[in-house]
Amino acid sequence: MESSDTGEDGSPQYLQANPAPMSEDALQKERDLRKKLNRDVRKVVSESIHKGVKLIVHRPEYVLESKQEYVDLSKELMPVVWEIARKTLPLLEHEISADFARNQYYGTKFQAENVAYRDYRYFAKKRPPTESPSLVVGLRVDESASMAAFGRLEAAKRAVIAVYEFCQICNIPTLIYGDTADASKMEQMSIFAYTDFDKADPNDRFRLMAIRARSNNRDGMALRIMGERLAVTPQQTKLLISISDGQPKAMDDYTGSYAIEDMQQTIAEYERKGITFLAAAIGQDKDVISQIYGNERFLDITNLNQLPAKLVQIIARYL
Numbered sequence: 001m002e003s004s005d006t007g008e009d010g011s012p013q014y015l016q017a018n019p020a021p022m023s024e025d026a027l028q029k030e031r032d033l034r035k036k037l038n039r040d041v042r043k044v045v046s047e048s049i050h051k052g053v054k055l056i057v058h059r060p061e062y063v064l065e066s067k068q069e070y071v072d073l074s075k076e077l078m079p080v081v082w083e084i085a086r087k088t089l090p091l092l093e094h095e096i097s098a099d100f101a102r103n104q105y106y107g108t109k110f111q112a113e114n115v116a117y118r119d120y121r122y123f124a125k126k127r128p129p130t131e132s133p134s135l136v137v138g139l140r141v142d143e144s145a146s147m148a149a150f151g152r153l154e155a156a157k158r159a160v161i162a163v164y165e166f167c168q169i170c171n172i173p174t175l176i177y178g179d180t181a182d183a184s185k186m187e188q189m190s191i192f193a194y195t196d197f198d199k200a201d202p203n204d205r206f207r208l209m210a211i212r213a214r215s216n217n218r219d220g221m222a223l224r225i226m227g228e229r230l231a232v233t234p235q236q237t238k239l240l241i242s243i244s245d246g247q248p249k250a251m252d253d254y255t256g257s258y259a260i261e262d263m264q265q266t267i268a269e270y271e272r273k274g275i276t277f278l279a280a281a282i283g284q285d286k287d288v289i290s291q292i293y294g295n296e297r298f299l300d301i302t303n304l305n306q307l308p309a310k311l312v313q314i315i316a317r318y319l
Helices: 024-045 064-074 078-097 112-117 152-169 204-210 219-231 256-271 286-293 304-317
Strands: 055-058 100-104 123-126 135-142 174-184 187-195 237-244 275-281 298-300
Touching: 024 055, 024 187, 024 219, 064 152, 064 204, 078 152, 078 304, 135 152, 135 219, 152 174, 152 204, 152 237, 152 304, 174 219, 187 204, 187 219, 219 237, 219 256, 219 275, 237 304, 256 275, 256 286, 275 286, 275 304, 286 298
Parallel strands: 055 187, 135 174, 135 237, 237 275, 275 298
Antiparallel strands: 100 123, 174 187
């Protein structure tokens, strides 16, 4: 129904202007996925401080306008994404056949050039013949109301487009969720599953256009849900990037030191499960976000125009 091929300049080409109606079988699979996600994430938070929070997982729809917005935003991004991918793919092919796995926390071979990155991955180690590098990427998007200010929402959309398309080119499983809190008394936490590796769909790229500035943000709960989704994947490297413009704040008392402590405990818990966290701070609370995540996990995005390329370059390093 759709062609996701790209032109010579990297821009998407689409063969069909109007979205075809989904078959009943496809609709049922969407309903089944949504039910499964709701069941799974509620189980994840059932033994945390968020166990009493009323949670709903949404699977956003896409319309013709979503496709047009995607094409408009991706035109200038795709040449950049393709350029980074062209440089990355040969290295990835080399890495699969190399004797050493790079970017390790320990090993037998010191990589001096990696010291500049300050992420402690300074070593290479011998890789068994059957082992190949693998990566799964989770991208969490803060959809709090303040994201509507100063072009942050469009910057976030452009970033998720770049990350999604790069991961598609490099065959990297991708999880992109948005979240907001306090949409209503009956929906205290909302998760928007834009892409999910349980059901990869070429049309997911259009769902990304449903990202909105909505209400409050319950960050620790979002990180826990995505951290658990990534922790059970078979990939060797599990990267979770959070795009946020402010510190956590949700009703009734999820704010201040209480919320910060929850986030830090969640990060520590899931780092023990193999998750690597990075925070892309794009708003006024950069100092607080740096304090929460720690300097080694913090990305200060002062120039929003640099966000898409910067995230893609970071992900490429983990290959």
